[in-house]
Amino acid sequence: MFIETETTPNPATLKFLPGQQVMTAGTREFTDWEAAEASPLATALFSLGDVTGVFFGTDFVAVTAATGSDWSALKPQVVAVLLDHFVSQTPLFAGGEASDISVPADELLMEDDPQDADIVLQIKDLLETRVRPAVASDGGDIVYRGFSEGVVYLSMHGACAGCPSSTATLKHGIEGLLKHYVPEVREVRAA
CATH class of the missing domain: 3.30.300.130 (Fe-S cluster assembly (FSCA))
Incomplete structure (x- = not known):
């Protein structure tokens, strides 16, 4: 599996494209540890320490790094977490895909x-x-x-x-x- 990476207009955020569907419908954003508990993938990304935001789109995951973080060191760690998740086919959400929501x-x-x-x-x-x-x-x-x-x-x-x-x-x-x-x-x- 190959995960492409794209820059975004926000220098703190990189967009990761796993080459497969991430969300079946809508989008989902996690801005802190508490919110991330709904998703094993978001939790794993936050556990890297320098991650302050995770966003799931239809076919991408956008990851935001803390101010002052070094993307050259963080990027390989994010890719490793994403590879592990998508290769193992772990569910995106702890409660199943019913959690695919945009904004309540x-x-x-x-x-x-x-x-x-x-x-x-x-x-x-x-x-x-x-x-x-x-x-x-x-x-x-x-x-x-x-x-x-x-x-x-x-x-x-x-x-x-x-x-x-x-x-x-x-x-x-x-x-x-x-x-x-x-x-x-x-x-x-x-x-």
Whole structure:
């Protein structure tokens, strides 16, 4: 088995491609030890010591290293953990694949106004078809969190969370796209 590695716009995060499916649906992010307990793979990666974040995408694992960590030393350790996991075919989650979730519904910032249903549908469609694939190629994900009074609330995950260019991506890329196709959108904010 061969695991490819790609850089991401976030210098603290590398994207690892095992050449096979990682998640059957959605994405999953682990930002601390407690969250990582849901996944044997995430737990093994956090046990390396310098790992501060793990993100599972459809066909990749993005790993974030602590500030000041040396990727030249950490990268072979991450690859070894990933090889062990995928060769042994260990389940991704302690509770089975039922844990394949993106962001729980209770993490929405607000209930969308039923009068905005068509607008919200357009926003979600653009995010799903145009934005998420691009963000996934950088080792992350973007999640819709709400729409109110012309403002779209989104959260960035994986390599995109904490990336130096995430604000520019939201403001110049995503906001411009949404404003172009959905005139009711005035602004995009990080949630």
